[in-house]
Amino acid sequence: MYEDKLTFLEKTASVDIFKYSKQGIKTILDSPKHYNHELMIRAGKLSKEGFYSLVKYNGGYMLLVPLTKDEGLILSPKIDSLNNSENSFSNIDFINHSTSLAKLTYFLYTMKSAPNWNLVIFNLNEISDPVKQIQPMKNLSDFHRFANKMVDFFARLDEKNFKIYINKMKKCQVFGNALTTDNIIRGEKDILIDIISKLTDRAAKEGLPFERDVYIQSISVQKIELQANILNFNGWLEEIPYAYFNELKKWRENLFIDKADKIEHYLKINSRENIKLKDISSELEISEQSLNAIFKKKYGTTIKQYLTQLKIENAKELLTTTQLKIHDISEYLSFVDESYFISTFNKACGMTPSKYRQKYIEKLLNKKSV
Missing domain, CATH: 1.10.10.60 (Homeodomain-like)
Incomplete structure (x- = not known):
């Protein structure tokens, strides 16, 4: 029975699994879960057959796996009460494994080979086109210009403009599907590491304690280098800067409270x-x-x-x-x-x-x- 297999998947992948359809949202397994019904209905409406979808909301993500035109599965990471830089690292892990997790879930539920669909990312809090994860290499100079502006607004903790320039960086479509030709994988890693370097240097100038600054840098670089390829480049492009943003924000808030x-x-x-x-x-x-x-x-x-x-x-x-x-x-x-x-x-x-x-x-x- 698929229930046994999905129970195992829930435990090993630390996710909760739901089913969406025109009738609404329901749990797949016997045990009820803590979930936001309205949020999942909104997410389910974004799902399109022919794509796996990551839906970003507040500080986390949901993964949508279509089964037919009108129904599919939603995978939601287990609840985490913390709201700091650690969440960004958890999001990065979820993003990087989302395609393989979607395919595994599809197979375990249907016992049929999973479609080799592309992944798209939606932001539930913003009205925008989905960010497809297959993009040609271009606009590199604009990308670095936007990255420098993003770092400036990071230093000011101006979240509105910080987010605007992250989105501008995404729209540059610098890299696409993790191709192995022309060492594009290495290029994706180097671009992310360059952004980490910019953020680390600026955070130090803004007074972020050395041990926290270096910790985020080392964890981020380690996660990047451990990947065989960088799946979902734009997901990494958002979560890594937010790891720094949340840490600097928390540190500054602590300076001014008793x-x-x-x-x-x-x-x-x-x-x-x-x-x-x-x-x-x-x-x-x-x-x-x-x-x-x-x-x-x-x-x-x-x-x-x-x-x-x-x-x-x-x-x-x-x-x-x-x-x-x-x-x-x-x-x-x-x-x-x-x-x-x-x-x-x-x-x-x-x-x-x-x-x-x-x-x-x-x-x-x-x-x-x-």
Whole structure:
């Protein structure tokens, strides 16, 4: 049965698999998943038979694998609570393996040889033509001019113009399908490494700590050099600059916030994790003994109490926007066990998670009947 094979694929590739059709979105496997139904419907409408499609939304991607004219599969990477440069590296990995992953998924679902389709990339947040990954070599001088402008806006953290010049770089159509003739593969790698070099130098001038600057540089170059060829060149072209952009932005924000705000920010971006005081102390370089005193002075509550509040708010969202089981929500939010999650939620909200979900559904039904 294809279900067993797709279950294995979900685990090994760390993705969730859904099916889209005119009837909407549904999960392929038995276990319900956390997903944005409306977002996936919008993505599914972009799918075209004859192409595999990567759809970019906010900070991530979905991979669309058409089965017929009106239906197909959506592969979504597992949820990640962090929003920093590490996400860009995860996106790069997903982009680079997207074509082979799409073909494998098609084969496992249909048990037929996967079509040798090209890949296109859409941005769900922008109205634009898809970026095809088969392009002739041209406009190299314009490309480097736009790259220098992109680096200038990176230094200013002007995201609007930063993104504009990344898109201009893409439209130059510098390289295309990873051909082996004329050493185009090496050329693609060298162009990406040149951009990394520009960003590394500028980040250092802007004051980004040496260890973070060099870390992004080494990881980026390593990922490039480990590839036999550069599939989806334009995907790399966006994610690598954003790894630097997010890191510089985070560093500058930290310069202008006090210790209590740093703790609060750390708790928010890691709210689903089982955070210990020693983790915060190590990450923020604040003594473990002084953490609660610093935080309570500004926010009037302990770190543990605040983290619990964040988890409860996350739980409410999951209860009302997904079909996840109570046990799965408890596990996702790193509670000790399901019973502790239920008692904590009941104490905070005056009702159990199941009752909260039930009341929400009843409220929706009453609105529809009016």
